[in-house]
Amino acid sequence: MIVVKVGGAEGIDYGAVARDAAQLWKEGVRLLLVHGGSAMTNQVAEALGHPPRFLTHPGGQVSRLTDPKTLDIFLMVYCGLVNKRLVERLQQEGVNAIGLSGVDGRLLEGRRKTAVKYVEDGKVKIHRGDYTGTVERVNRELLDLLLEKGYLPVITPPALSYEGEAINTDGDAVAALLAVSYGAEALVYLSNVPGLLARYPDEASLVREIPVDRVEDPEYLALAQGRMKRKVMGAVEAVRGGVGRVIFADGRVEAPIRRALAGEGTVVR
Amino acid sequence: MIVVKVGGAEGIDYGAVARDAAQLWKEGVRLLLVHGGSAMTNQVAEALGHPPRFLTHPGGQVSRLTDPKTLDIFLMVYCGLVNKRLVERLQQEGVNAIGLSGVDGRLLEGRRKTAVKYVEDGKVKIHRGDYTGTVERVNRELLDLLLEKGYLPVITPPALSYEGEAINTDGDAVAALLAVSYGAEALVYLSNVPGLLARYPDEASLVREIPVDRVEDPEYLALAQGRMKRKVMGAVEAVRGGVGRVIFADGRVEAPIRRALAGEGTVVR
Numbered sequence: 001m002i003v004v005k006v007g008g009a010e011g012i013d014y015g016a017v018a019r020d021a022a023q024l025w026k027e028g029v030r031l032l033l034v035h036g037g038s039a040m041t042n043q044v045a046e047a048l049g050h051p052p053r054f055l056t057h058p059g060g061q062v063s064r065l066t067d068p069k070t071l072d073i074f075l076m077v078y079c080g081l082v083n084k085r086l087v088e089r090l091q092q093e094g095v096n097a098i099g100l101s102g103v104d105g106r107l108l109e110g111r112r113k114t115a116v117k118y119v120e121d122g123k124v125k126i127h128r129g130d131y132t133g134t135v136e137r138v139n140r141e142l143l144d145l146l147l148e149k150g151y152l153p154v155i156t157p158p159a160l161s162y163e164g165e166a167i168n169t170d171g172d173a174v175a176a177l178l179a180v181s182y183g184a185e186a187l188v189y190l191s192n193v194p195g196l197l198a199r200y201p202d203e204a205s206l207v208r209e210i211p212v213d214r215v216e217d218p219e220y221l222a223l224a225q226g227r228m229k230r231k232v233m234g235a236v237e238a239v240r241g242g243v244g245r246v247i248f249a250d251g252r253v254e255a256p257i258r259r260a261l262a263g264e265g266t267v268v269r
Numbered sequence: 270m271i272v273v274k275v276g277g278a279e280g281i282d283y284g285a286v287a288r289d290a291a292q293l294w295k296e297g298v299r300l301l302l303v304h305g306g307s308a309m310t311n312q313v314a315e316a317l318g319h320p321p322r323f324l325t326h327p328g329g330q331v332s333r334l335t336d337p338k339t340l341d342i343f344l345m346v347y348c349g350l351v352n353k354r355l356v357e358r359l360q361q362e363g364v365n366a367i368g369l370s371g372v373d374g375r376l377l378e379g380r381r382k383t384a385v386k387y388v389e390d391g392k393v394k395i396h397r398g399d400y401t402g403t404v405e406r407v408n409r410e411l412l413d414l415l416l417e418k419g420y421l422p423v424i425t426p427p428a429l430s431y432e433g434e435a436i437n438t439d440g441d442a443v444a445a446l447l448a449v450s451y452g453a454e455a456l457v458y459l460s461n462v463p464g465l466l467a468r469y470p471d472e473a474s475l476v477r478e479i480p481v482d483r484v485e486d487p488e489y490l491a492l493a494q495g496r497m498k499r500k501v502m503g504a505v506e507a508v509r510g511g512v513g514r515v516i517f518a519d520g521r522v523e524a525p526i527r528r529a530l531a532g533e534g535t536v537v538r
Contacts, residue, residue, distance in 0.1 A: 047316070076349035079349040080345035080347070080348040083349075084344045084372055085435075088372050088434065088435045091429055098373045098411075099348075099372070101368070103353055103356050104366070105366075149410075149411075151374050164360040164361035165361070166354075
């Protein structure tokens with residue numbers, strides 16, 4: 001199994017991703033596709049007069065403030081526009097793709113965090129009533145049922161909380177959970193940069209490899225501390241959880257999945 | 270099998286529909302839910318600065334002009350917002366619902382009509398490049414697979430054209446095709462009126478029954494000619510195609526499906 005997460009940033013070539021995924025699928029490679037939609041969500045939110053707001057957490061991570069109206073927009077863009085247009089592209093390539101969000105068939109379940117800590121003006125504050133959470137469980141039975149019958153799952157947040165609410169959840173974490181759940185051979189993250197960059201946005205500073213057993217070495221520790229902390233630590237956890245390798249690669253090129261599997265980008269193993 | 274189509278007009282109580290559907294499902298009634306989203310699509314289209322446009326066909330029917338941008342909005346509202354919020358409600362009622370559009374797993378296939386005839390200023394004109402079409406095929410294998418495992422399908426347009434394009438297709442026709450495909454015991458259309466009205470919008474003019482074998486009688490012929498022509502003739506075709514009865518009923522009340530099955534609304538049999 002190969003799990004591919006296609007980011008939601010501008011510049012990613014969804015047509016190239018669909019063509020490449022379809023070719024691999026037809027060659028017999030088992031795939032799960034996961035996608036984002038953040039840039040488009042920001043655009044639609046602006047256009048609808050409900051501009052995006054982000055919270056910076058005490059650990060430095062940034063997340064989208066998700067009130068009910070923001071979740072409506074999130075559902076429209078992720079589950080409607082991005083998911084169905086990607087399924088449509090795959091259908092045009094002759095692959096019987098099926099789009100699913102985490103709420104469908106309880107595919108992705110997790111814990112809602114109603115109270116979210118964030119930092120503002122140097123102070124730690126609490127935002128209540130948010131619809132965000134952490135994905136914890138995958139309904140593998142549903143995916144296996146579809147995979148066995150030849151359907152290619154195209155998966156998107158939100159997840160479903162244990163109370164049955166749609167919750168905005170991190171797409172990278174969804175892909176990692178799926179990859180660990182399947183003991184995937186590879187987990188590929190496609191974005192609008194060539195991989196992890198030591199000096200973002202300098203593409204010449206591409207990190208070629210991060211050996212999981214040396215991630216504590218000074219050479220790699222810096223990568224795992226800064227703005228890439230979440231990505232690096234997520235990848236390390238995935239590999240420790242049984243995933244063959246995690247590859248951060250360029251989603252703006254032809255054959256992006258194939259290139260990543262051939263060793264382009266940043267490989268964590 | 271009972272097929273329920275929930276309209277997309279304002280005033281319909283989706284909470285009541287979800288509660289009622291969940292109860293019936295738990296009692297062992299096999300269900301397929303189909304929904305619309307027209308009023309919300311109009312709102313979002315207005316808000317996004319791409320107001321809806323409608324074409325009046327030579328036969329008198331009215332349909333949404335669907336250019337690529339309109340189809341984007343259609344996907345956002347039908348497949349994203351309405352579908353996932355309905356699935357979420359059903360999950361909260363303890364039913365493992367799964368939302369699917371016609372493009373997912375080629376669930377609904379049909380013929381795209383790229384050239385659409387319409388009437389303007391008394392003249393018949395042709396609109397080209399539209400993304401609309403007629404649904405003709407159902408992937409029953411996919412629905413059976415899900416139904417057997419206890420998933421309640423929540424189905425929405427668009428369909429997929431034979432060329433692999435998402436096409437805006439009439440939700441009422443989707444529900445009828447599903448009902449005929451399953452030889453459903455009943456096909457229920459829930460809207461924001463109590464049923465078919467002889468003198469719309471006078472709710473006292475509710476037509477209680479339309480016997481299919483007497484639809485050519487003068488008493489019923491008038492109903493089958495005016496603004497209800499498409500609905501009446503669609504229902505007559507469904508019954509002739511093997512559906513037990515078609516019921517047009519009120520979607521603004523508690524237990525709307527149960528009431529319809531008990532005989533409220535307009536029954537075509």
